[in-house]
Amino acid sequence: MISNDVKTPFQSEKGRKIFTRSQLNRLILVVMWFLFRDATAWNFTSQLSINTQNYPQIPADVTRQIVTVAHSVTNGIPRGQTFRMQVLVPPGVTTVTITAQSNNWQCAPDPVSGSPSPLRCPIMGGFDHDPGEFCTQDPSAGKPTPCGNGTFVYPQKLHTVTARLSDILYPTESTSPKVTTEPRYVYFVLYQQPQASSDFYFGSNLGITFGISDVQKYTQWRNARPWAGGPLGNTIDGIGESPTNGQFTLSVVPTTTGSVTSNPLGIQCGGTMGTTNCNATYTANSQVTLTATAQSGSRFINWSNGCGGTDNVTLLTMNSDKTCSATFEKIPENPPEIELFDGGNHLSDGSPTPIQFGYSTVGKPVTKTLTIQNAGTGNLNLTNLTLPTGFSLIGNLPNLIPANSSALITIQLDAIAQGTYSGNLKINNNDADENPFDLTIEGTVVQIDPFNLNKGNQEFVTPPGTSFFSDKVKIVVTANLENNNGIFEPLTRDDQLKLTAGRSVDINAIITPDPNHQFIDIVIVAGWDNQQQTRWYQKTPTSTMFDNTGWVEWSPDLSKLHVIPYGTYTGRESYPVNVFTGKLVPPPIEGFGQAKYVNFFVGYGIWIAPMNPSDPPEGKFVYDVSQPITFQLPVPLTLEVMEIKVNEFKVISSQAGSEGKITSCQIIDEKIANVSFDNNSSACGLFGLKPGTVDLIVNANDPNSTAVTTITVVK
Structure with a gap:
């Protein structure tokens, strides 16, 4: 034994x-x-800084807010190693997302099959709770806990990215609150798999977007933070913090021309209420709303002392003892009357319907001009204009508008960062019953990121059996198409590249030549196709390389020097080129008919000197061009020129072959004829009234086009 x-x-x-x-x-x-060697701590960690820049103050009059901030990660993640980012989510938040770009998303090809392998690229994911450590092995029936007991992130919980990262960080679990009530941390993790082709690098800052639906709850949390002016003894993030039991006193200076009340109750001061209840005690860091109400014959002007602003309602955070004063003034005998107009639309004070600025892209501000009219008998004084975050006033606010006069103000949606911006536009003035005059304005700014249409592939135009271009050549072409809101959206080859009439395209390219090619001739070519023949055009050179320029027709014969180079350049690793920006209107080609498609090619040529006496003495050019980007062109709405008689009725429809469905009809001069529209048959009915000619305008829904034709009315 x-x-x-x-x-x-x-x-x-x-x-x-x-x-x-x-x-x-x-x-x-x-x-x-x-x-248990497959369990590992995170090799690289990062955290979104907790400061006023990443967690900004939100105006008190805003009920919902989108906040987007940037976070830089410069270090690479080697193969076989991990990265974890931690983000603090404050109370009042509904959603948190993360976005990023990189040139290292793509999966490397399998050495046997040659197809992209999901085991040879980075995998990543978001979690609204602490995911624990990383385990490189997935659980199996025989090994349900490959890394032992504990909380782990397994590869099967992560995913690959093919183009642009856009992940949800909150909520990721069905049990998570719809709106956060307490601060918490969420996490983004990434694993660069051992078989990837190289280390991983982010190609841009990480974008963190918070969707805040309870601004009051967010503001209460923020105001209690020491980095935002709160008590120095409070924690930076507020996690596990016990509310203070301290109290502070709020005092209001009484006046006989108006009164002030509070919510929660406590203050009832001034006017007919007297001076008895002009002081009240509130819990530290609680919020109190004061409302100033003018007596008959007076009006509210502004707050002072411990309060500020020209709105009769103000919000306070009781982080100290405070004293507030409300200022009122007598209403003049000859009162002004403020009215606002958006074009021809009259705007009502306090209307809940927002004035829409529509959609714009980052870096492209949108403006709207409003008319302020004084319909009263006295001077209208404008003392202040307040705008919500994301908007600004262009120029100055007019100080005085005489009776029966008007002035213009221009408001701009700044389009500095993506998000939806909304809130109250307030104009403080001396109109007794419309001070301040307030409206809701709203606009959305989006970030448009281009996609690579060619996915790194090129077609070579070289003599048979000859290769002058290495695999280091890269011609990346991107295209953006204008949508119905006037915003350019990125396209991929999976999109239907069918154009809508009247919409513009923006096509650009980046050419990275072979490092051995010192001097290159950049060429840009377009082919218009009517499904029977193709006419070719090339973009012509100018003194500035990247301008939009004219196009000239040429014959595609690659055996001779035929392409006028858009520019001859040297000394750069890559060359950005604007291929085309604008509306794709076919050139007038006699006998060609209606173009159905247009194909764009971008590339460069190099001069090949003669290698033996049999070559032409002048040498030759060879070219490397991108795959074509092909757009299907809309068939324009066309109408026949019509003639009708007085008291005659005719039905007008589009010509055969025209795309779209007629949606409306309009006559410029209804004294000559009048028009009706039949929605069932999608046709216009025309009735002649008296001799003459008149323009008929017809709109169609697909493509969104308009046709104008002349109607002649005869006896």
């Missing part, structure tokens, strides 16, 4: 010593290390 003495060695059947018990214990530890 084997002794239980720890010093007794194990023996074989022949009595030979194998291991002592202490040696066996060490062996077990080594084996356990091998069994």
Whole structure:
């Protein structure tokens, strides 16, 4: 038998010593290390800084807000290593998302099949809770806990990215609150798999977007933070913080021309309420709303002392003792009357319907001009204009508008960062019952990121059996198409590249030539196709390389020097080129008919000197061009020129072959004829009234086009 003495060695059947018990214990530890070696702490970690820049103050009059901030990650993530980012989510938040770009998303090809392998690229994911450590092995039936007991992130919980990262960080679990009530951390993790082709780098800042639906709850949390002016003893993030039991006193200076009340109750001061309830005590860091109400014959002007602003309602955070004063003034005998107009639309004070600025892209501000009219008998004084975050006033606010006069103000949606911006536009003035005059304005700014249409592939136009271009050549072409809101949206080859009439395209390219090609001739070519023949045009050079320029017709004969280079350049690693920006209107080609498609090619040529006497003495050019980007062109709405008689009725429809469905009809001069529209038959009915000519305007829905034709009315 084997002794239980720890010093007794194990023996074989022949009595030979194998291991002592202490040696066996060490062996077990080594084996356990091998069994659980797949569990690893995060190699690289990062956290969104907790400061006023990343967690900004939101105006008190805003009820919902989108906040987008940027976070830089400069270090690379080597193969086989991990990255975890931590983001603090404050109370009042509904959603948190993360976006980023990189040139390292793509999966490397499998060495056997040549197809992209999901095991040879980075995988990533978002979690609204602490995901624990990373385990490189997925659970299986035979090994349900490959890294032992504990909380782990497994590869099967992560995903690959093919173009642009856009992940949800909150909520990721069905049990998570719809709106956060307490601060918490969420996480983004990334694993650069060992078989990836290279280390991983982010190609842009990480974008973190918070959707805040309870601004009051967010503001209460923010105001209590020491980095935002809150008590220095409070924690930076507010997690696990106990509310203070302290109290502060709010005092209001009484006046006989108006009164001030509070919510929660406590203040009822001034006017007919007297001076008894002009002081109240509130819990530290609680919020109190004060409302100033003018007596008959007076009006509210502004707050002062511990309060500020020209709105009769103000919100306070009780982080100290405060004293507030409300200022009122007598209403003049000759009162002004403020009215606002958006074009021809009259705007009502306090209307809940927002004035829409529509959609714009980052870096492209949108403006709207409003008319302020004084319909009263006295001067209208404008003392202040307040705008919500994301909007600004262009120029100055007029100080005085005489009776029966008007002035213009221009408001701009700044389009500095993506998000939906909304809130109250307030104009403080001396109109007794419309001070301030307030409206809701709203606009959305989006970030448009281009996609690579060619996915890194090129077609070579070279003599048979000859290759002058290495695999280091890269011609990346991107295209953006204008949508119905006037915003350019990126396209991929999976999109239907069918144009809508009247919409513009923006096509650009980046050419990275072979490093051995010192001098290159950039060429840009377009082919108009009517499904029977193709006419070719090339973009012509100018003194500035990247301008939009004219196009000239040419014959595609690659055996001779035929392409006028858009520019000859040297000394750069890559060359950005604007291919085309504008509406794709076919050029007038006699006898060509209606173009159905247009194909764009971008590339460059190099001069090849003669290598033997049989070559032409002048040498030759060879070209490397991108795959074509092909757009299907809309068939324009066309109408026949019509003639009708007085008191005659005719039905007008589009000509055969025209795309779209007629949606409306309009006559410029209804004294000559009148028009009706039949929605069932999508046709216009025209009735002649008296002799003459008149323009008929017809709109169609697809493509969104308009046709104008002349109607002649005869006796």
